[in-house]
Amino acid sequence: MTTFTDRPRGAGFPASEQLTGNLQQVLVDLIALHLQAKQAHWNVVGPNFRDLHLQLDEIVDLARDASDTIAERMRALQATPDGRAPTVVASASLTPLPSGELASSQVVDLITVALRTAVATIRKVHDQVDAEDPSTSDLLHTIINQLEKQAWMLSAENRTV
Numbered sequence: 001m002t003t004f005t006d007r008p009r010g011a012g013f014p015a016s017e018q019l020t021g022n023l024q025q026v027l028v029d030l031i032a033l034h035l036q037a038k039q040a041h042w043n044v045v046g047p048n049f050r051d052l053h054l055q056l057d058e059i060v061d062l063a064r065d066a067s068d069t070i071a072e073r074m075r076a077l078q079a080t081p082d083g084r085a086p087t088v089v090a091s092a093s094l095t096p097l098p099s100g101e102l103a104s105s106q107v108v109d110l111i112t113v114a115l116r117t118a119v120a121t122i123r124k125v126h127d128q129v130d131a132e133d134p135s136t137s138d139l140l141h142t143i144i145n146q147l148e149k150q151a152w153m154l155s156a157e158n159r160t161v
Helices: 017-043 049-076 085-091 104-132 134-158
Strands: none
Touching: 017 049, 017 085, 017 104, 017 134, 049 104, 049 134, 104 134
């Protein structure tokens, strides 16, 4: 990991180790969310298959775009993002999906939990990020809004009144 002394002078606002660590955790959870939604997309079966299949692709795109936003923000702050598979596996907060085909109702529940877990990570680090870099916390706000909307829309699939 790069330290402050390794950075060139006049290179802009550098992320502290705490900010870097917080953004790294957000990054790995977003990558894990992207991968889980894609895995579910490929293996969902049952009622409402087509709509759920398409909605999962929306979640994949959202998580992939959000992870790219966070990784690029890290680079702008002179931090080095780590999205390698071993890093994601070792440090993501999301519970792995079961293998094989998944019933549509099960996918709804599993991906809703994954979305909410990713949001919980962002909310957990938000205040520390905001204290150091309000511009970066603005990015987190946008991602929270998007992920929570997807969690609400997806969870509605299994709700009854």
